[in-house]
Structure formats: C-alpha cells, structure tokens
Amino acid sequence: MRIVMIGSGYVGLVSGACLADFGHHVTCVDKSVAKIDALEAGEVPIFEPGLDMIIEQNRKAGRLHFSKELARSVAEADVVFIAVGTPSRRGDGHADLTYVYAAAREIAAAVSGFTVVVTKSTVPVGTGDEIERIFREEFPEQEIAVVSNPEFLREGAAITDFKRPDRIVIGTEDARATQIMREVYRPLYLNEAPLYFCERRTSELIKYAANAFLAMKITFINEIADLCEQIGADVQKVAKGIGMDKRIGDKFLHAGPGYGGSCFPKDTLALVKTAQDFGSPVRLIETTVSINDNRKRAMGRKVIAACDGSVRAKKIAILGLTFKPNTDDMRDAPSITIVQALLDGGASVHVYDPEGMDAARGVLGPVTYGKNPYDIAAGADAIVLVTEWDEFRALDFNRLKELMQNPVLVDLRNIYPTDEVTRHGFRYFAVGKRN
Ligand code: UGA
Numbered sequence: 001m002r003i004v005m006i007g008s009g010y011v012g013l014v015s016g017a018c019l020a021d022f023g024h025h026v027t028c029v030d031k032s033v034a035k036i037d038a039l040e041a042g043e044v045p046i047f048e049p050g051l052d053m054i055i056e057q058n059r060k061a062g063r064l065h066f067s068k069e070l071a072r073s074v075a076e077a078d079v080v081f082i083a084v085g086t087p088s089r090r091g092d093g094h095a096d097l098t099y100v101y102a103a104a105r106e107i108a109a110a111v112s113g114f115t116v117v118v119t120k121s122t123v124p125v126g127t128g129d130e131i132e133r134i135f136r137e138e139f140p141e142q143e144i145a146v147v148s149n150p151e152f153l154r155e156g157a158a159i160t161d162f163k164r165p166d167r168i169v170i171g172t173e174d175a176r177a178t179q180i181m182r183e184v185y186r187p188l189y190l191n192e193a194p195l196y197f198c199e200r201r202t203s204e205l206i207k208y209a210a211n212a213f214l215a216m217k218i219t220f221i222n223e224i225a226d227l228c229e230q231i232g233a234d235v236q237k238v239a240k241g242i243g244m245d246k247r248i249g250d251k252f253l254h255a256g257p258g259y260g261g262s263c264f265p266k267d268t269l270a271l272v273k274t275a276q277d278f279g280s281p282v283r284l285i286e287t288t289v290s291i292n293d294n295r296k297r298a299m300g301r302k303v304i305a306a307c308d309g310s311v312r313a314k315k316i317a318i319l320g321l322t323f324k325p326n327t328d329d330m331r332d333a334p335s336i337t338i339v340q341a342l343l344d345g346g347a348s349v350h351v352y353d354p355e356g357m358d359a360a361r362g363v364l365g366p367v368t369y370g371k372n373p374y375d376i377a378a379g380a381d382a383i384v385l386v387t388e389w390d391e392f393r394a395l396d397f398n399r400l401k402e403l404m405q406n407p408v409l410v411d412l413r414n415i416y417p418t419d420e421v422t423r424h425g426f427r428y429f430a431v432g433k434r435n
Contacts, residue, residue, distance in 0.1 A: 001025070001183055004077040006070065006103045008035055010046055010158075010262070011120055011151050012083030017054045018162040020064035022187035027065045027073040039066040047328040047355050050159045070103075071110040079184055080107050081149075083120040086266075093269040095124050104131045108139040116177045118147045122207050122267055124274050128171065128200040145177035148200045150207035155261065156326030167194045171203025208274070211267040212285045217252045218259050219288045222295055225255035225432025235432025236414055255432045257334035257386060257412040258295035260323035265292075265332040296334045299412055300341020303384050306410045306429045312346035315405065317376040320387025321364070322356035330359040334412075335386045339364050350376035354389050374403060382408035388415050397424035 001024045005016035008030035020026040030036050038045055042059075044052045058064035067073050074080055084099040100121055107117055117135075119128060132146045148171030153161035168188070170181050178197060185195060198206070225235040235255045243250025259265070268289050275282040304311050323333040330336070333356075342349050349367040353360065357369050370376035373392065377383055377400050385392055393415055401407045407426040409416070414430050421428040429435045 001079065001180075002077050003027070003184065004029060004070075004073045004080045006030075006074075006080060006082050006107065007084035007099075007121070008032075008039065008066065009083065009085060010048075010155065011153070012081070013039075013044075013046065013055075014048060014051060014153060014158045014162055015081065015083060015120060015151065017051060017058060017064060018159065019184065020058035020061075021054050021163075023063070024184070025063055026058075027067050027077075029067050029070050029073050031068070033068055036066045036068050047326075048158050049156065049326055054159065070106050074107050074110040074115075075112050077111070077115060079116045079118060079180060080111070081118045081120045082107070083151075086121050086123060088266050088269055092273060094273045095122070095266070095270045097123065097127060100127065101131070101134065104134060105138065108135050108142050108144060111142055111144060114143040114145075114176060116145050116147055116180050118149045118181075119204075120149055120151050122150060122211075122263070122270075123148075123204060124208075124270060125201050125204045128204060145172065145174040146200070147172040147174070147177050147181060148203035149181065150203060152207075152210065155329055156324060163188070165193055167196050169196050169198065169203050169206050171198055171200035173199060208267055208271040211264055212271050212282070212288070214252050215259055215264040215268050215292070216284060216288045218254075218256075218264075219291050219295075221253045221255045222258065222431075223291065228432040229434060232434045233432075234434075238432075255414065257299040257338065257431075258292045260296075260332040260334050262329060262331040265289075268292075296337035297341060299334060300338045300345075302412075302429065303338065303342060303382065303410050304345055306408055306427070306435075307382050307406075310345065311342055311381070314347050314381040315379055316342050316347045316349050317370075317373070317380040317383045318349060318351040318367075319353075319373055319376075319383060319385045319392050320356075320389055321351055321353035321360045322387050325387055325389045326355075328355040328359055330356055330363055333387075335360075336363055338384070338386060338412075339367060343367070350380065352376045353387065354391060356387075374399060378403045380404050381406045382410060384410045384412065385415065386412050388413040397421065397426060401425055 003024050003026045005012045005028045008028045016026045016028040082103050084103050086095040089096040128146050128148050135144050168185055228235040239253035242248050243253050268285050272286050321335040339349055343365050350370050351367050352370040409426050410429045418428050
C-alpha cells in the first residue's frame, strides 16, 4: 500500500512512521522546507519517546520517505492522509480549516486513479462533506473517496496508542474505501484491534465527543477536589472509590491544575461553537471550558495562599512546565497561567523542565531557567510541582530543605504522600486534600 501523509507535525509524523513500521510504503510531506530537511538529515523535530528509532529503522528499510513535493508524492498514492494543523480560529474559537481545504485542493489536482483521501486532522462535523463538494465541483474528473479517520493518540504515549489502540474509527460508506482502509490497518487487525466503521459525520463527531468527555471527566474530579479541600476528604481516595465502578472507570480521574495541551482546550471550544451554530448547545462542555480556564488562575492563588498570602519579593521554584510529562509541548500548559499569576504578584520565578524549556522561552514572561530541581530550589520560599515528570517523583527532601529559604511544597499533581513530605519538615499543599 502506498500512503502519503500530508503534514509532518505531531499526528502526521507518528502515524506515518507507525504505518511504515507496519510494512506500508509511506511518504510524509510538509510545506516547511526546514522541517523536511531536518527529517531527511535524521533529526526528529518533536520529542516523543520511541519515535526517533521507528523513523530511523523505517528510513533505512526504505519504507519511509520525506518530501516537500506534494504533487509528485500524491500521484502514486493509494491513500492520502490529511494531517495538517487545525488551530483555533482567532476571535471565535472555531477550528481554522484553511490548511485542510488548501491541502485537499492540492491533493485533488495531483491524484491519479482511484484514491482514498482521509482526514486525520481533527475537523468539525461536515468537513468531509465540504471536501467532497470541492472535489466534485472543482475536480469532477478525479476518482476520490473522502474518509474520516480521527486520531486518538496521546502525546508521550503516541507509539503505543497508535499500535495498540482501543479502537480505530473509520467514517465512510464507500465500499472500495472500506476495503482499502481495512488493508491500511490490517497489521493491527491481526492483533484484533477493533475497526469501527460508521458514517463520516458520525466519525467526525466521535473525535470531539471523546475529547470533550475526557475533559469533562477531569474537570469533574477537579471540582470534587476543591470540595474535598473544604470538607476534609481525600480526592485520590474518592477517585479510586468511584473508579472501581466499571460504569465510571478509573482513568482520567487525576485531579490537577486543569487540562492543557494542543487538543482538549481547542477541541472543547470548537465543539461548543459547532453546537451553538447548530442551535443545540452543549452546556456541560461550555461549563467545562469555563471551569478549566478559571482553575489555572486559581492554582496561582493557591500558591500565593501557601506562601502566607503574598509572593512579593519571594523566590518561587517551578518544577515542570509542559502540559504533561514526556513531551516538550507547552501549548495551553497550566504553567503559563500559574507563572504569570506569580509574576503579577511580584515573585521572582525560577523554572526547570526536562524537555520543555526551549518551547517555554517563547511563551513565559521574565523567569530564570535553572539546570535541575536543586538548582532552582536554592533560597526558594516555595517549590511548586506543576508537571509530574518521573525525575520529580523521588526528590531528596533533606537536600531541598537545606537549600531552601522556606520548606514549602505545593504539589499540583498529588505525587507525594503527605507524611513523606511533612516528615522532612516541609509544609505540604496538595490538590483535593486537607492541607
Ligand atoms: C488527548 C487525548 O487523551 C487523546 O486521546 C487525543 O488523541 C488527543 O488529546 C488529541 O486529540 O490529539 P493529549 O492532549 O496528548 O491527548 O494528552 P492527555 O494525556 O489526554 O492529557 C491532556 C491534559 O489533561 C493534560 O494537561 C493532563 O495533565 C490532563 N489530565 C489528564 C489531568 O489533569 N488528569 C487526568 O486524569 C488526565
């Protein structure tokens, strides 16, 4: 099977590399000359555990190629995936489909013979219909089936998610496209991965509904966490207690500083807008979006409260900046709002992240970047653990206490048992526990 992946960003690169690893012949295309040059030189522009190895192996095996030339690559393809970005449109929160439609037109002009064009980018309901209309009206001579195949992989666990998915959703009612999509995923099918076929519009909505549900689940436990702090209960035990009920499930019930990243914030907002446009508002998700926005600011206030009500002229050490561990992604990371709140409060903010500091330099205000947790803890009035990287899970509290001005730990990810921290003479503030 000859596959072309348009867009070599996060989803395109992971999907392209994994499909090549299944034995398909894959070309990843991108308009960015710098990105393709880097990939051809063996550099991987994103941090994703295991991805560099898969790319290298499949390039060596001659199954994975990179190209700037869309037309030439597409002409030989059986399947073309569109995996370009769909950022939030400035001003109204709708997904911006400029890149999707531009790619679709370029593809249609270049295909030869029956070709399946698959949207892997997260696109609002009806986008597949619009692409099909463009093909029908502007390229009536081309034989193209338009299919929706949303991606459910998580950053940091993308390779496993791609190769061992809970399900693969494929939106098409075209018999030939169905057959070809089965072949694309056949290597997974032998592993009994469930292929779920449905109509294209349904498939497009499944993606938004899944992300919105997960965002809502996180927001639910975050509100329960706030309640726990007031009434003296422990949110981790509440989460465990409700998660044991199979109808609820134990995943995505970790209370924290609010969800971030490139997907939940953007997709919840886009679903809210679509639903309003169709006159069928999704009020649970509207509320989720607003609670999550407020929560990030509230985390700044939580740190200030832990510092006896003021951070003016105090040194605050921030551990972890990325929106979650095992990624260098800073998009919509809660750290951005928290750091800003502390700067506004007059603090001197020192930060450290294992992978995210380059990206952070573009988005954080005037902070000092350190070399490791102990470097930024020297003389600090509080440490704030924002992202739960593995290297923060076994901190040397004796050493930290000696280094710090005031031994205060605000753990926004609840990675430590209270007594382990307080035993070392720290004041410990967690999420959803009586402090
Ligand atoms: C999310 C979905 O989990 C993927 O299934 C989906 O494919 C992806 O969006 C996408 O649409 O592309 P991702 O954004 O990589 O994946 O990260 P998650 O692991 O879902 O975490 C999202 C945010 O929720 C992070 O800020 C994380 O810290 C937070 N979170 C997650 C919690 O606060 N509590 C939890 O229990 C789980």
